[in-house]
Amino acid sequence: IMIGFNGVSYADPSDRAANPLLQDCGIGWLQKIRNEAAHRRITGVTITSRDEDNKITAKGTYGNIGAAVYDAKNSLMDEWHKRNPD
Structure with missing residues (x-):
């Protein structure tokens, strides 16, 4: 690995x-x-950081990892991969 x-x-x-x-x-x-x-x-992106009170400590390109993955899936993958549930 x-x-x-x-x-x-x-x-x-x-x-x-x-x-x-x-x-x-x-x-x-x-x-x-x-x-x-x-x-x-995707290069040069950052994720928003939050403290233990859920207050933003550093603003990033994406609000969370889920948003970054969603964008990558919809913008980087071939169309036939996007529709595949696997």
Whole structure:
């Protein structure tokens, strides 16, 4: 799972001291999206932060994670994926 999230390259042998998150053990899922599907990425967005009294402490691009996921689903996915309930 670490390689899936953190992998950006493949080195033989891997340098664990320089890459503690296994960045050089293979291309991970996130790097594949960066390389092959850049048009399906959202960058530079933030989520509104709230304190324990539910008062806004920092205004973000989206009010909550649900709003960000909803926007990603409706703006980044192919039409046939949007209608699929899976």
